[in-house]
Amino acid sequence: MALSFLDQWLIRRMKWPDATVPPTSEEVRDWQCHRLRDVVVHARANSPFYARHLSDIDPSASCSMSDFSHLPMMTPDDVRNGPEQLLCVSQDEIFRVVTLQSSGTTGPPKRIFHTEDDLEATVDYFGWGMSNLVESGQTALVLMPGDRPGGVGKLLMDALTRTGARAVAHGVMENSDAALDHCLNEGADCIVGSAAHVNMLACAWEKRGLPKDRIRSVLLCWDVTPIAIVRNVERALGCQVFRHWGMIETGLGGAVECSPGSGLHLRETDVFMEIIDPESGELVPDGTFGEMVVTTPLRRGMPLIRYRTGDMGRILTGLCRCGSPLRRLDPLVYRMGDGVDIGSGLLTLRELNEALYIVPGLEDFSVSFNDRVLSFRVCGNDAGLLQRVQLAMEHIPVVGQSIVSGALEISININRNGTPAVPGLGKRRIQID
Numbered sequence: 001m002a003l004s005f006l007d008q009w010l011i012r013r014m015k016w017p018d019a020t021v022p023p024t025s026e027e028v029r030d031w032q033c034h035r036l037r038d039v040v041v042h043a044r045a046n047s048p049f050y051a052r053h054l055s056d057i058d059p060s061a062s063c064s065m066s067d068f069s070h071l072p073m074m075t076p077d078d079v080r081n082g083p084e085q086l087l088c089v090s091q092d093e094i095f096r097v098v099t100l101q102s103s104g105t106t107g108p109p110k111r112i113f114h115t116e117d118d119l120e121a122t123v124d125y126f127g128w129g130m131s132n133l134v135e136s137g138q139t140a141l142v143l144m145p146g147d148r149p150g151g152v153g154k155l156l157m158d159a160l161t162r163t164g165a166r167a168v169a170h171g172v173m174e175n176s177d178a179a180l181d182h183c184l185n186e187g188a189d190c191i192v193g194s195a196a197h198v199n200m201l202a203c204a205w206e207k208r209g210l211p212k213d214r215i216r217s218v219l220l221c222w223d224v225t226p227i228a229i230v231r232n233v234e235r236a237l238g239c240q241v242f243r244h245w246g247m248i249e250t251g252l253g254g255a256v257e258c259s260p261g262s263g264l265h266l267r268e269t270d271v272f273m274e275i276i277d278p279e280s281g282e283l284v285p286d287g288t289f290g291e292m293v294v295t296t297p298l299r300r301g302m303p304l305i306r307y308r309t310g311d312m313g314r315i316l317t318g319l320c321r322c323g324s325p326l327r328r329l330d331p332l333v334y335r336m337g338d339g340v341d342i343g344s345g346l347l348t349l350r351e352l353n354e355a356l357y358i359v360p361g362l363e364d365f366s367v368s369f370n371d372r373v374l375s376f377r378v379c380g381n382d383a384g385l386l387q388r389v390q391l392a393m394e395h396i397p398v399v400g401q402s403i404v405s406g407a408l409e410i411s412i413n414i415n416r417n418g419t420p421a422v423p424g425l426g427k428r429r430i431q432i433d
């Protein structure tokens with residue numbers, strides 16, 4: 001059987017001696033165990049933060065997976081409050097610093113330091129991951145800026161170019177019709193973008209009655225990927241939809257699907273994933289949702305060790321049909337605390353995403369909550385859209401109950417000009433006013 005692209009990547013990244021047979025899951029685990037120990041020793045010896053944080057660790061002792069899971073965890077505040085303290089190399093070896101102002105958080109932005117090796121590893125991973133979606137000579141339209149050094153768009157463009165594909169950066173999508181024109185003019189075979197933006201493009205595609213055999217594949221990345229949007233894009237474009245998960249903190253590429261619906265194969269060499277009970281901090285079994293905690297075993301500049309992401313996810317049980325030893329992340333990843341109490345209980349962004357992106361004619365939405373009013377800005381221009389959104393909201397039990405009890409009102413504004421409901425590439429959330 002021919003090796004999958006991801007397994008070919010894994011063999012190279014692990015420097016696995018047999019180029020024809022990938023390692024087993026156990027062999028990957030054993031390899032990870034050694035790399036985790038290496039990064040702990042390296043970080044403790046070279047970074048002021050880790051020297052303090054891991055001061056109780058005996059660097060000469062062996063480190064099993066169980067030992068590792070008892071090391072202290074770190075939080076986004078550790079990164080925010082003193083990123084230089086995490087550095088394990090001199091500033092001269094830092095190639096790019098990416099600044100990350102998380103929406104909804106106050107205080108200093110996170111600054112993530114990348115070495116040249118870190119960025120090269122991400123470009124290499126993106127290239128192998130994209131090989132499932134686009135062939136040499138084909139064109140990929142990227143709905144992100146392609147010129148920000150160290151940015152996801154630029155790294156992706158570099159990766160696609162390296163595989164022989166033609167990469168076209170559209171920039172941040174500001175209007176779905178303009179993006180669709182660009183897509184058609186460039187003869188794109190593949191589209192890469194956030195779920196919300198690709199959804200708008202797919203709506204514009206459907207409205208123009210364009211054929212379903214022109215786009216070969218889509219990659220949804222950057223933010224959460226509602227199932228409703230995956231279905232919309234599959235229906236409108238008639239193509240395969242792959243999902244990706246990643247974080248700037250871990251060097252972007254984190255997990256990608258080998259084929260639609262298969263689950264996201266983790267980039268196990270570079271992003272070691274643990275899932276914990278957020279209350280107790282204990283590991284949970286595969287198949288159970290918990291907080292995602294990540295470690296970057298191969299980063300030498302600014303490694304993260306047991307970093308609490310604040311995202312909830314789970315590892316899928318069993319092996320993928322493709323036979324890869326890489327564990328799989330459930331595509332359903334969501335922010336902890338993405339909900340808001342609306343009177344009769346908690347309403348989450350993922351409930352809203354799944355309830356609203358299936359409403360005919362709805363292209364995008366944003367939502368805010370203020371005291372007792374849930375306010376929507378809805379993009380679309382169908383007659384009757386307002387009533388359909390109202391009805392879809394009332395069908396969410398907690399919303400219906402809150403309205404009946406008088407605790408909640410809904411306000412809906414329709415925007416018909418084809419611009420996304422949330423400007424830029426900000427992560428979607430329920431805005432609390």
Ligand SMILES: [Zn+2]
Binds near residue numbers: 259265
């Ligand atoms: Zn697979």
